[in-house]
Amino acid sequence: MRRARIITSLAAAGLLALSACSSGSDSGKATGPAGVKPPKIEALKTVGTGEGQVNIVAWAGYVENGSNDPKVNWVSDFEKQTGCKVNSKVAGTSDEMVTLMKSGDYDVVSASGDASLRMIYGGVVAPVNTDLVPNYADVNDFLKLKTWNSVDGVAYGVPHGWGANVLAYRTDKVNPAPTSWSVVFDDASANAKHVTAYDSPIYIADAAVYLMAHKPELGIKNPYALDDKQLKAAVDLLKGQNKNIGEYWSDYTKAVQALKSGNTVVGTAWQVIVNLAQADKAPVDAVLPSEGSTGWSDTWMVAAKTKHPNCAYKWLNWIVSPEVNAQVAEWFGEAPANAKACEHTSDKGFCDTYHANDAAYASKIWYWTTPTAQCLDGRKNVTCKDYAAWTQAWTEIKG
Template sequence: MKNRLASLIASAALTAVVAFSASARAEELRILTWEGYADDQWVKEFEKQTGATVKISYTGSVDEIFAKMEGSKGADFDVVAIETSSYKRLYEQKLIQPLDLAKLPNYKNLSDVFQHIDSIQFDGKPYAAPYAWGSLPLIYDKKAFPTPPDSWAVLWDPQYAGHVLAMDDANNEISTAAMVLGFKNPFNLSDAEFAAVKKKLLEQKANVLSYYAGFDDGISIFAQNDVSLMFSMGEPQVGMLQKKGVDAAMTIPKEGAIGWIDCWTISSATKNVELAHKWIDFMLEKRVGTYISTQTGYGNTTDPEANQKIGLTYADKLVFFQPPEDPKRRVALWNEIKATPVQ
């Protein structure tokens, strides 16, 4: 009789333990991100710290992030890393929720430039934490330019006709032209500014050897032809060109350049707000920032020295992406420019 009771208690206890550990195991963090942002060593450490399991889905494009988030109304993911200009759409579609800064003690690690990014604030609340950044700089061949060109105007200089590479990207081309023209907000243009940008880009077209599409495409054209200047898609292109034997360097001209920041945000339909905040707080640790810069070559938001080491010291000269006033209009204008023959 006693034995039976003992075994009953034991089995009940066992059931409780199993049930408890099952519920502990059910703590799962589902991350939607780009490759290189949630590397194994950090995931493992986070899992050890919190006892949760992390499930990562990698994405190849912003379109894919929207498709996946919209498809499940956010329920399939807890945290997402995405670039600043996408936040307006995510916010309007109610796919994300504001961050609770009380749950993010590491938020103070953010460098000043990244404390108040307009495009990720709505109703006065921060919706995301900046994590990694980079720019769309001007790349030049040191053979042609012993000293770095100081203005984007070189892309229009007839002296370099046929030696200029531009980018097949409506938004980037239009925004950079707007900066060259000195317009106040390159992502929100008036009708008159649109017309001026069109004229400016048509003038540039006469100088352009080709519009490239993609990192590798730009590199291969640059290396195989007599190219001196390129409107670049990002810092890594410098190293890629050097590997191909081009004496390339980059600069942020005096007019400034477009910048991007990938930020962590929390899905509106997350099952675990606490855990999501824990992940973001973890990602804001300084050593994670150091790692980002040394491993990927992109800028980080928490360790200025690591940025300095790889030369990314110009965050304050960048105009960070915002949602353009009218994406369709930009694409239509760019198509018109591409379809107009040049003499």
């Protein structure tokens, strides 16, 4: 792994908006809260000659032109082949991403789950005519028409990359190898002050995933749809965990160092954190526990009022092409969406490490989604706790 996932605040800062519209979990089609429909916006009918440029909002590491590393450049060839000059703007949070897209100055965005849904229902992005994106055909089906990138079977973007929040552990300190999140929750005292967790209110969903499996009587069906009783149970679990936390992390470099030094022996991590620790010969491994996990999935979307629709579609097809998708995935540290990308990675074991084409693995992930008062699990007569309540609860958990 040549580079770690750059966006250390993807969930912590990117989920600050409190009014996102979304539905369901990691499976099924999005129908919107209480039957709400997105504004009617027509998708592009044909792709013609490029307009000369395309303006892109993206996470750092998604639009590389060689300026950060001369060997990492998938923009220049796109510009040469299409005549579309790429102007890119890095967004540090999902809130910033939404604000920039609302300005009308940008054509394309690489949105995470909460941002994508806000923009769909806000009329900021248009449906995508996937017939005009030939490489879409090779995107893994388990990423298509999901709750964060479609509504009522209509695609609003092209899946790009994804990953799970895994359970990392020191093989020399944690024996036997863990297979359950219990090692950081109910059994955390065995590694007191050496447990780590992601520093964000969205981490409450990790506790909810655990409770779904171990306390079914709570009735949790979606870890982002928690009523008063369910949220309290998750908060109580996390308060108990807090006594055993050595440190919460949001900076991946600190997470790597903590694992290497032994200050952390077990806890939540990204696969790239594990890779970097292993590259430095640290006795570290990771597992997707039996209960499943939370995770992320990003989608390329087109502005509803794009001034450069032809170049925008050309970019969508380019960035999800097997060769380029492979480059981005390796540079960024995630699984590529295009199933054929695995034939083009420089590290031939990369896709196995990231479970890139493993539908069964992907089905165990609950992708980050902003909690809303309208329960995302379909309950109609119950009010769920929104992200503001989660934020307040997180402050209480950490003390």
